[in-house]
Amino acid sequence: MERRTIGAATLGVGAIGLGCMPMSWAYTGSRQRGEESLRTVHTALDLGSTLLDTADMYGPFTNELLVGRALRERRPEAFVSTKVGLLVGEQHLVANGRPGYVRRACDASLRRLQTDVIDLYQLHRADPEVPVEETWGAMADLVTAGKVRSLGLCAVGARSGRRPGARPYDGRARDGRLHDGTIRQLERVQQVFPVSAVEAELSVWSPEALDALLPWCAARGVGFLAAMPLGNGFLTGTLTPGGGFEPDDVRARHPRFTAEMMAANQPIVAGLRRVARRHGDGVTPAQVALAWVLSQGRHVVPVPGAKRARWAAQNAGAAGLLLTAEDLAEVAGLPGAQGSWD
Numbered sequence: 646m647e648r649r650t651i652g653a654a655t656l657g658v659g660a661i662g663l664g665c666m667p668m669s670w671a672y673t674g675s676r677q678r679g680e681e682s683l684r685t686v687h688t689a690l691d692l693g694s695t696l697l698d699t700a701d702m703y704g705p706f707t708n709e710l711l712v713g714r715a716l717r718e719r720r721p722e723a724f725v726s727t728k729v730g731l732l733v734g735e736q737h738l739v740a741n742g743r744p745g746y747v748r749r750a751c752d753a754s755l756r757r758l759q760t761d762v763i764d765l766y767q768l769h770r771a772d773p774e775v776p777v778e779e780t781w782g783a784m785a786d787l788v789t790a791g792k793v794r795s796l797g798l799c800a801v802g803a804r805s806g807r808r809p810g811a812r813p814y815d816g817r818a819r820d821g822r823l824h825d826g827t828i829r830q831l832e833r834v835q836q837v838f839p840v841s842a843v844e845a846e847l848s849v850w851s852p853e854a855l856d857a858l859l860p861w862c863a864a865r866g867v868g869f870l871a872a873m874p875l876g877n878g879f880l881t882g883t884l885t886p887g888g889g890f891e892p893d894d895v896r897a898r899h900p901r902f903t904a905e906m907m908a909a910n911q912p913i914v915a916g917l918r919r920v921a922r923r924h925g926d927g928v929t930p931a932q933v934a935l936a937w938v939l940s941q942g943r944h945v946v947p948v949p950g951a952k953r954a955r956w957a958a959q960n961a962g963a964a965g966l967l968l969t970a971e972d973l974a975e976v977a978g979l980p981g982a983q984g985s986w987d
């Protein structure tokens with residue numbers, strides 16, 4: 646698999662990573678697939694998907710434990726990205742960026758991951774009660790202490806609606822201002838310690854990061870982890886409108902996943918399917934969606950989430966799919982996604 650540079654990975658990481666979140670969090674059935682999840686991680690590594698993206702709050706904690714188990718005998722093959730600063734509260738997610746907490750959380754992540762060092766440690770959410778420089782300073786101290794190799798900042802959530810007060814979004818317009826706050830935050834933390842990577846949503850139906858965030862990263866040699874590159878599974882074309890989601894599945898509350906919006910957004914999947922067909926039998930809409938993300942820059946590494954080994958294998962295959970100018974024009978001409986947080 647082609648390799649790309651992220652942070653301290655001087656030898657690079659596989660161009661397609663693996664999002665481990667669905668193995669323990671957010672999607673239906675997350676708690677029932679321990680053994681298959683281990684196979685999924687091993688399949689990803691076998692095929693060159695070396696960047697494994699997890700977080701302490703996925704589970705909470707069980708996702709890191711799972712990654713730790715999976716890497717017991719394969720740690721050198723993997724580039725482990727985990728996150729700090731977001732906790733599962735009784736009602737909703739709560740940010741904690743206090744330096745003492747960051748230090749304790751890192752030690753706990755290292756124990757769960759069964760490793761001496763985290764390759765990329767990301768600030769999951771900035772804490773409004775703590776100046777971001779203070780949190781980042783504590784994270785930088787972890788680099789100095791040899792517990793962490795590089796630092797990243799997550800910018801997912803600005804329009805995900807998964808936290809209270811998220812701004813409304815009409816799902817159609819490219820909004821260059823979406824990441825203004827993130828960029829201000831990045832400029833501030835860069836004064837304290839270099840940012841190696843940014844993680845934010847980027848997919849065919851959520852292309853907002855292309856406007857300002859991706860160019861900001863490219864201009865500074867900062868890597869970009871594309872979260873939710875498959876549109877929470879929608880862009881794979883395997884989800885049926887009206888199929889329904891279990892109450893613990895985030896898509897049960899996601900405005901783009903009502904039966905009506907899933908039906909309205911089918912032209913996007915149809916377009917991906919047309920492009921896939923041009924590349925021959927066996928090429929899937931999921932692979933086209935990932936190849937599109939890859940085509941946005943050499944600093945971009947999509948981290949498609951998967952709990953099934955066969956998905957990880959299919960997604961790794963997208964690294965070999967080169968989209969033509971005709972393909973890219975077809976994707977660019979697809980309708981914007983419908984379904985808003987209003």
Ligand SMILES: NC(=O)c1ccc[n+]([C@@H]2O[C@H](COP(=O)([O-])OP(=O)(O)OC[C@H]3O[C@@H](n4cnc5c(N)ncnc54)[C@H](OP(=O)(O)O)[C@@H]3O)[C@@H](O)[C@H]2O)c1
Binds near residue numbers: 664698802872948952
């Ligand atoms: N930093 C942040 O705040 C943040 C926020 C969200 C996500 N992330 C990261 O981004 C990663 C990806 O996001 P995501 O997992 O939410 O969304 P995603 O990658 O857009 O989609 C994941 C969903 O697609 C399904 N899937 C994967 N490959 C498939 C294929 N080839 N064919 C059919 N279905 C397929 C998975 O099914 P199964 O579940 O059945 O395997 C899963 O339900 C996460 O795992 C996490 O690491 C980070």
